[in-house]
Amino acid sequence: MDKEKTGQLITELRKEKGLTQKQLADALNVTDKAVSKWERGLSFPDISMLEPISELLGVSIMEILAGERQSGEDTLTREEAQDLINASVELGDEEIRHKKERSRLIIIILIVISLLLVSITLNIISLLR
Numbered sequence: 001m002d003k004e005k006t007g008q009l010i011t012e013l014r015k016e017k018g019l020t021q022k023q024l025a026d027a028l029n030v031t032d033k034a035v036s037k038w039e040r041g042l043s044f045p046d047i048s049m050l051e052p053i054s055e056l057l058g059v060s061i062m063e064i065l066a067g068e069r070q071s072g073e074d075t076l077t078r079e080e081a082q083d084l085i086n087a088s089v090e091l092g093d094e095e096i097r098h099k100k101e102r103s104r105l106i107i108i109i110l111i112v113i114s115l116l117l118v119s120i121t122l123n124i125i126s127l128l129r
Helices: 003-016 021-028 032-039 047-057 061-066 078-128
Strands: none
Touching: 003 032, 003 047, 003 061, 021 032, 021 047, 047 061, 047 078, 061 078
């Protein structure tokens, strides 16, 4: 599964429907920044978003996952479909891990800054006495 291919397909389908990123985002109850990230291949839509996206853009969930349109002759086998679904779940898990890592780093930085401020404040107080 390729985030960039999926993003290109979403862009193409959105434009064919005459929608802006904002309009698509509003219809899906997400931000236009989320749609922009999908279209640029920076992130993948959450698995819960696949059905609403496919309905709005008039393609199957499998086409969204594969990042390309499929003709009737070019349908996926059950195994290929399962592989795409598994890859989608793995991508979602990976994005969650990255968000958790980023949150931990921010918390550590805030703790260090807080400790520095306390230390500076205590030094200033001791100098004033």
